Amino acid sequence: MSIKTKLAEYHIQSQDGQIEIFLRSAKSKTSQMLPLFSERNIGRDIQRRLGNFKPITGFIALVNGLAQLPLILELLKSQSSNEINIVVFEADVTLAENIIAKHKQILTEVLIVTPQNIEHINRFCEQIVIEKFLGYRIFQHQLIESLNKNFYLDCGDLFKSNMSSKISDLFTRMEFEPVWITNCLTNILKINQVKPVKELFGHYQGFRVMLVSTGPSLRESLPYIKKNQGKVYVACVDSAYRVLQRYGVQVDFIFSLDSQPFTARHFSLLPLGDLSKKEPVLIADLVANPSVVNNWQGSCYYSITAQFLNKRREVTPGCDYIESQLMPYFLGETKGIDEKNKKYFTFGDIQSGGSVATSLFDLLRQMGFDKILLVGQDLAYSNREIHTSGTHHSDLWLSKNSNRFNSIENINFAVVKKRHTREVISIKGKPIVEDYILSLYASWFSSAANLVKDQVINCTTNGIKIENIKYSTLEREMCDLTIEIDKVFYGKNFNISEEKINSFRETLLEQTYSDSLNEKFEFINRIGRKFKIMYNRKTQSSSGDYPPEVIQKVELVRNLFWKKLQKNLKRYEK
Numbered sequence: 001m002s003i004k005t006k007l008a009e010y011h012i013q014s015q016d017g018q019i020e021i022f023l024r025s026a027k028s029k030t031s032q033m034l035p036l037f038s039e040r041n042i043g044r045d046i047q048r049r050l051g052n053f054k055p056i057t058g059f060i061a062l063v064n065g066l067a068q069l070p071l072i073l074e075l076l077k078s079q080s081s082n083e084i085n086i087v088v089f090e091a092d093v094t095l096a097e098n099i100i101a102k103h104k105q106i107l108t109e110v111l112i113v114t115p116q117n118i119e120h121i122n123r124f125c126e127q128i129v130i131e132k133f134l135g136y137r138i139f140q141h142q143l144i145e146s147l148n149k150n151f152y153l154d155c156g157d158l159f160k161s162n163m164s165s166k167i168s169d170l171f172t173r174m175e176f177e178p179v180w181i182t183n184c185l186t187n188i189l190k191i192n193q194v195k196p197v198k199e200l201f202g203h204y205q206g207f208r209v210m211l212v213s214t215g216p217s218l219r220e221s222l223p224y225i226k227k228n229q230g231k232v233y234v235a236c237v238d239s240a241y242r243v244l245q246r247y248g249v250q251v252d253f254i255f256s257l258d259s260q261p262f263t264a265r266h267f268s269l270l271p272l273g274d275l276s277k278k279e280p281v282l283i284a285d286l287v288a289n290p291s292v293v294n295n296w297q298g299s300c301y302y303s304i305t306a307q308f309l310n311k312r313r314e315v316t317p318g319c320d321y322i323e324s325q326l327m328p329y330f331l332g333e334t335k336g337i338d339e340k341n342k343k344y345f346t347f348g349d350i351q352s353g354g355s356v357a358t359s360l361f362d363l364l365r366q367m368g369f370d371k372i373l374l375v376g377q378d379l380a381y382s383n384r385e386i387h388t389s390g391t392h393h394s395d396l397w398l399s400k401n402s403n404r405f406n407s408i409e410n411i412n413f414a415v416v417k418k419r420h421t422r423e424v425i426s427i428k429g430k431p432i433v434e435d436y437i438l439s440l441y442a443s444w445f446s447s448a449a450n451l452v453k454d455q456v457i458n459c460t461t462n463g464i465k466i467e468n469i470k471y472s473t474l475e476r477e478m479c480d481l482t483i484e485i486d487k488v489f490y491g492k493n494f495n496i497s498e499e500k501i502n503s504f505r506e507t508l509l510e511q512t513y514s515d516s517l518n519e520k521f522e523f524i525n526r527i528g529r530k531f532k533i534m535y536n537r538k539t540q541s542s543s544g545d546y547p548p549e550v551i552q553k554v555e556l557v558r559n560l561f562w563k564k565l566q567k568n569l570k571r572y573e574k
Contacts, residue, residue: 005094007147021067046074054078055085058134064152065144066090087111089155091148125162126309130170134540174530178561179259180287181318181523186568187293191494197303198348199491201366208371212236213357215378217462218388222247224474231481237356238266243390251280255360256288264291265392273298286319294572306349321523330496353444365452372456378463379442380434385412427465513562527561528554
């Protein structure tokens with residue numbers, strides 16, 4: 001069978017049950033058809049290319065070119081599961097259509113990516129269980145790749161960047177899971193004094209809100225924020241609360257996300273809310289630092305960070321246990337998730353792009369504000385600074401680290417030098433420094449802006465340009481606002497019996513750690529799993545059988561976690 005396309009001419013023949021493919025590039029000046037595998041012994045050539053690779057669970061085979069069909073068929077023979085572990089990148093759409101039509105049944109367990117469906121790589125990567133991912137191998141072919149080098153390079157890079165992001169996320173989770181679980185189990189003991197953030201959703205149509213972050217340019221915007229307070233709602237990230245409070249700006253919403261102890265410094269020696277005045281309101285992620293939640297005296301809402309991957313909802317570890325097991329118990333409903341009907345309690349899902357500002361943006365979007373004005377969202381090191389002056393960082397440096405030989409400017413510059421930075425053009429048209437992490441936040445804002453078209457306006461005075469977001473100034477956006485707004489907040493506190501809350505707390509305090517607790521408290525299974533994952537990657541196995549030394553490490557870490565959890569529960573006792 002011969003197939004002629006814009007890229008090349010192919011000749012496919014079957015001999016002794018073995019498929020052979022010959023190719024001649026459309027750019028070739030000769031009429032010779034070149035074999036893709038050895039004509040002398042195609043079977044031996046395929047085995048040489050495969051080496052000891054087998055597409056078992058956890059290993060992904062990436063094949064450049066559907067014309068490597070003999071190699072693909074050999075991979076399918078050795079595939080040990082029904083999962084798709086073979087991905088083929090094919091630049092020639094016509095060739096792909098012809099081969100799929102003839103070998104449709106054989107290729108059902110292969111993902112074929114062409115220029116028409118390159119986004120399938122993202123979807124495929126989303127479905128990979130990263131804990132079981134052991135590695136990948138790219139089967140290249142110089143002759144095939146010469147037909148469209150850019151396509152094969154782009155496909156490989158897209159797969160690598162997706163997997164790199166997932167592995168980075170896995171490492172972050174393994175590092176912080178014990179803290180997240182400890183924090184959410186501690187914060188839930190204050191459940192009677194908080195409200196679910198979903199009570200705020202959809203109630204603020206017809207109003208504008210400022211989203212205030214601590215980019216270096218914030219100090220330029222402070223006069224306009226103070227001048228117009230009362231005309232718009234003011235929502236800030238926790239690190240900006242100190243800056244606004246010092247300047248005399250009344251804040252309406254404060255969002256706290258970070259689980260680390262230093263987060264409490266953002267609120268040190270500042271007003272911690274007043275229920276009689278109703279504002280400011282604290283919105284805390286369930287895994288936020290317990291000191292922040294426990295010390296807050298005003299109105300407080302709980303939220304949960306959720307991601308939706310391939311229509312699958314994933315929440316922060318620990319929060320899943322609280323939603324599915326604990327809240328139904330507190331509220332007097334049936335225990336556990338009803339897997340059939342998917343009934344479970346939700347505080348309100350907020351999607352995050354990795355920073356507190358991205359979480360606050362998603363909250364304001366769901367609250368229904370007509371306009372979201374970004375302020376201090378530099379997403380760059382404007383003037384070689386990492387934050388605006390007036391944050392707790394500045395206070396710490398001024399009190400301890402700065403002197404006549406080591407100025408604030410030098411301290412900022414030393415921090416920036418540690419980052420992997422690059423120079424870009426700012427919204428003022430001048431060179432400015434950003435880094436990889438900040439660029440990811442910018443990409444997230446750019447994508448999220450598509451959900452609220454024409455509703456988000458960037459009023460930041462310096463920083464990088466965020467695609468898909470209109471630029472303006474606070475002066476221009478405030479010029480038509482003359483009426484003071486009556487600020488309203490919604491929702492009621494939970495009415496849960498103190499007896500149930502205390503009973504749960506005592507249950508955790510009374511028990512010493514043993515492996516039998518894993519069945520009672522499913523969140524324990526997440527603790528120490530990094531040792532199992534590291535063992536699987538080292539041995540290239542996902543069988544689930546672990547040697548005694550691995551089990552011993554896991555049990556030791558879980559025992560330490562349990563003691564720290566109990567210590568935290570005692571520390572924040574009512």
